[in-house]
Every structure is written in structure tokens, then in C-alpha cells.
Amino acid sequence: MDWHDVLKSLVEKNDRKILLLVADGLGGLPLEPGGKTELETARTPNLDRLAQEGTLGMSIPVKPGITPGSGPGHLGLFGYDPLRFLIGRGALEATGIGFHLEEHDVAARGNFCTLDAQGNITDRRAGRIPTEECVRLVEKLRTIRLPGVELFVEPVREHRFVLVLRGEGLGDAVNDTDPQATGVPPLEARGADPPSQRTAELVNQFVAQARQLLAEEPQANGLTLRGFSARPKLPSYEELYGLRAAAIAVYPMYRGLARLVGMELLGQPQSLEDQLKLLRENWDRYDFFFIHYKYTDSTGEDGNFQAKVQKIEELDAALPQITALEPAVLIVTGDHSTPCKLRSHSWHPVPVLLWADSCRTDPCQSFGETEALRGGLGQFEAQYLMPLALAHAGRLGKYGA
């Protein structure tokens, strides 16, 4: 039996609220063997109290050893097996700039490039033109019209942009036109099935018109496209869990991921303080809240151990504002680890704190990686966090009699 069908069949509704607080890249590493991680170094009296009353565990974002990007990392936390539910490169790039993909969209990542007189690529990134240049060139491309489809061209950064085709009967089995080499021309687009072939023909028309519009540009006189992908088919939070879900996130990527699973986006917060204000204002209107806190990841990527510690302490200081709302289930975790020592996302399991009245308490006395190893939730794949959340909220009925 399909796992999501099982879940759906068990869902019961009540008024108990679930709050998922994702501190991006929360998991860390000690700088020296035997030392403390960022989370263990931080003074976190509020998290520690919740850890004493609740249950800890370790979340494996995808599978042991697999380092996830933000897409799979969040899909896992949201309850979608990241190996089964894939977000194509183009769709993820569009999502990451806050573009709301619709059902019949096909998205691709675009690169401006430099072509010589023979049409061969001399620079695959057009000298990394500044973002303002990218914006100007995208305006040009927006004048292109193609029969039967709506087109969207969105600047990303430097030489990168997003192309979205919207219309019935499109397909995304289209090859990359980037040959991944210089001295050769961009490839023709071809489709592997009839809808994709139609899409490829439209893409080739787009490229031909773009070449004319860009012909006089000194650097960015060509373009390549890759990662063609449709909007991923993800059952929504409402369908899957019967939850009216809201997302309170600052950055476009996480807002986009939340929208893909049917969460409503609340406001345009610029800070954690804004986020908490939105949470209070909307508390009565939703069953589930996803709050995304970015700074534990960015300080990890910077390799700034002290800054990450401080960002964790700032989050801890804000917790009483959340617990004051009395969620039935409060979860604090990350979508992956971002150890300062590695200055990047990593595969290490992520500490999870689950607080609820129905928790089986465990011996854990504080919130940290070593302590979480003896937590009652054990080590588990992130995709099971939502079932655990629902269960602790009394929102999952019995399987079988």
C-alpha cells in the first residue's frame, strides 16, 4: 500500500496546532575531536528546558551519507520521500527566486553566454556579467512572443536567468542546450516524446529570436538552457494531512518550497521579529506553521563558528514568544547540517527536538547532537517527522483494527 495513501486514510482533524521551526543547517561539528558543536556551545536555556520535557532524536535528511540541498532537505521535513519526489533543476531555480510555478509550466535554468562569429561558445558564462546587466537583457527577452504559450523570463544573478513556458500539452523531457564546452555551438533542443518535442520546438524558436535581440551585445550575445522541468507533483498539506498550513519565511527559496506543498505564505517578513509577529497575528487561522530561520546555515557556510553560536542563542531567546502561544506540538530541527568546520551542507544527522504533552520523555537534559543520540526518537529519516508530529497532536488514527 502506498505510504501516503496510508497516511491520508488515518488523518483525523482536531484543533491542536503543530509548529515546525526549521533552523536551516542546524547540525554542526566540533572544531576539534571531542569538542562541542555549535549547538552544544550555544547557551540555550529555553531549548534545554523543552529538551528535558520533550523527546530528542536525530533526523537523517535523505539516507545515511547523503548531503541534501535545500529542496530535498525541506521535502523530507515536510514528509515527502526526497528520493521519490524530485524537484527538477529548472523548477527549483524558479522556486528559489519566488516564482510560483503552476500546473502546466515547464521551467529551465538559463545562462547568458558569449558566441563568436561562427556561433561557437567562447564563454559559457558571458564573463559573469553583473546582475544589473542580466536584468536589462531579461527585459529584452521578455518581448519575445511564441504561439500558444505564455512566456516568463526572470533574472537570477550575474549571467543566470529562468525561463518558464506556460501552456497545455508541454513536456519536460528536453535536453540541455548547454554543451558544457567552448568552441562548439549551443545544442538544439529536442524532445523525447511528443509534448516535449513541441516544447523543444518552442524553445528553439525562443533561442532564435533571442539571438537576434542580443546580436549587438558585446558579451551576452547568446544563451543556453538546462534542467527543463515541470512543476513537481506533490500532494498538498491539505490533501495529505488535512492541515491548513502557513509558512513564515524570509527567503524566496523556502517560501517557494512551502508553496509547492500548498502552504500559504504569510506576509513579507524581513527578520525573526517580523516572523513572530506574523505568527501571533495568524495563530487562530491555521493548524500548522512552518517557520524558517536562515542564519544558522549562512553562518555555517561562512565557517564562522562564533556567529553560528550567536544565531542559535538569538533563536533560543525568541522561543518563549512561541511557547506562549501554546502549540500542541513544537518541533525544532534543521533541514540538514551545515558545520562551520566544513563551510558547507553536510550529511550528518540533524538534532530534532519534539515537544508535546504525549511525548515519552527520555534522559536528554539539553538540546545538542551528543545528547540527541540517546533521545527517544532514535535516528530516523526526516520523511517520518510529519507522521510523528501528527501522531503527537492526536491527528492520526489507528492503522488496522
Place this chain on the structure above:
Amino acid sequence: MDWHDVLKSLVEKNDRKILLLVADGLGGLPLEPGGKTELETARTPNLDRLAQEGTLGMSIPVKPGITPGSGPGHLGLFGYDPLRFLIGRGALEATGIGFHLEEHDVAARGNFCTLDAQGNITDRRAGRIPTEECVRLVEKLRTIRLPGVELFVEPVREHRFVLVLRGEGLGDAVNDTDPQATGVPPLEARGADPPSQRTAELVNQFVAQARQLLAEEPQANGLTLRGFSARPKLPSYEELYGLRAAAIAVYPMYRGLARLVGMELLGQPQSLEDQLKLLRENWDRYDFFFIHYKYTDSTGEDGNFQAKVQKIEELDAALPQITALEPAVLIVTGDHSTPCKLRSHSWHPVPVLLWADSCRTDPCQSFGETEALRGGLGQFEAQYLMPLALAHAGRLGKYGA
């Protein structure tokens, strides 16, 4: 490769006996954060000694967050993935009253209901007639004869009964005839494929004859049927594990579940003392014994913490009678948790005690939930308990050369 095929290919026979003692709903919760569970509160010197010598762990009945009924809970312990091997509602109801389903049976749950003069349902449960009334009405229905099939009608409780059709070429893809509403008539049965269509036609004939037989009844003058299901296809203990298996259980549900996997039922015990006597008497005749102890679940459902503690202590006191028989592998666990705090089955992992001469001992000093968190078996899905049992009994050969 199919997991059960792997297991089958590895099975070796010897004379080492395995005993699985299931304390139903064993896992619990502390009443207050940081407190002790029922099992941790109970004085269990015998279990504690076994815990010191053996290995502990935590069993996840189905998947994290999923609360199982008795069916999936036991299928997991017996080594059948509860998401793959489903027992339909009708088949489980028949099993639960000790009806032995055969290969060509289709079972359904029946409700007596009250119909008005137009044949519309006015009470879906016929005023919850007393069980004696149900028995009397079932006697009437037993006079019904249909061509080509054998019929069984069995009372359950109050307005509930079980209908079983036995014969070649039946199917269970038949809709519920209960419209789940009053003011409308029961639905016609329809089949989704030819064998099920034949079954549906027989069911409609049965209902028509029953209507005549019940016409003069003041309350229970109609009936509805739901949960049509065939006997689940479960490879037997003999096929799968090469084990001659016996079940010693008091209650019909667990006797029925054991029979579905090919265990032989020993006697008609009425108490733990009866069960232990049957165990001694039959010790030489089987390789595997399943003993079911109900009272840890019923006291949990009652929310009676002290009573559950006492039932655990009574079980502990009986253990020397079991160890005196010198099983090669002794397992004590539950099919799910039934915390008194929740007064119901729950999703929380269940402590497992596995004692064998081939155990790797772990630091655990007593049998309890917190202690089991640092047990050598870790947290694992219940379906892997039987392979662990076979391995510790030296009954599983090497996989691959």
C-alpha cells in the same frame, strides 16, 4: 530480491526453541515529564536479570508515528510487513471471533439495522440490540441457502455479526452496502470484477432472503454489510521460517491472528497459569511458541496505571516457569504501546528484550523504555524481530558466500 524469499533461502533447521512472549500494549508513558513508565515502575527482578544478560531494543510496530491495531501490530511481530500484508476489515472481524477463514472465503462485517416501511434506514445499529438478540437473529439467517456457496453467519456483539461466503471463484472487490446515513435504503452490492460481481449477486440474494426472515422484527428488520475481504495471503511460519509453531492465547483475536500464519492453537486457556501449563505439556512438540498476555493492554486502555504495573509484575513472577524450560531464544515485547496516560494504543516504540546465549550484551541493567533506548538492538521495525530471533537460535545461514 523479495525479503521473504531471502529469509526462506537462509533458513536452517535445528532443535533450538524460540519463545515469543507478547505482553499486549506493553509500552507506556510516564504520567509526568521525567517520570517513570508503567514498565519502569513495576518491580520486575526476573525481567531485569534477563535484560542484564540479554539485549534490549525498541520496536517500531509499523513506521514512526503510526499507531497499529492488533492485526498490524501482531503481523509485524510475526515478521510480515504490515504495510504490505493487509487483513481486510471483514477478515479481521471474522478472525477476531475465532472464525477460521479458509482459502476460498470472503468475509464481511454485518450490522443489523432498522428500516421504515419504505425500506429506508432509520437506525444504522438497530438500537444496539443486546447480544442475545443478535444470537437469536443470526440463527434465523443461518437458514438461508444460496447456490454454489456455503454460508456462515456468526454473532459478534450487540447489532454486529459476521457473514462468510465459502466457495470457488469468489471475489472481495464488493462495495459496502452501508450508506453511512439514515433516511436512505441500504445500497445494492456490486462487484468490480467478474468473481466479485458473482459474489455481489449472492450477497444481494442473501440480503433479500434476510429481509423476509426479519420482516416482523421490531428493531432489527434489515442489515448492511461492509469490509468484504478474502483471507489474507500470508506465507505460513512453516513455509517462511521452517518452524513448527504453536500459539497459546486466551482471546479469540490473537488465536485467529496466529492461525492466519499457520500456528497451531494449543488448548483453550483461560489464564496465564493455564497458558504455562500448556507450554510445559507441549514443549517437546514445537520449535516456536507464541504466548499472548492481554492484561497489559486492557489495563492501559482503562487508564489504570497501578493495575498495569501490577499485571506486569504478575507476568514477571511467572517468568521462572518459562526460563526453567530453557528456550534457546526468549523474547519479551509488545505489539504496540498502550500508555495509561492516553487510554489507547499509541505509536510509541515498544521495548524489546531478547535473551539468548548468542546475545551481544549491552549496558542495560533493567527492562524499561529509557533503558531500552541504549540497548544493543537499537530501534528497528517490528518486522525484523523474527529474523533476529531465528539468527539468535542459529536458524539462519549466511547470505551470499
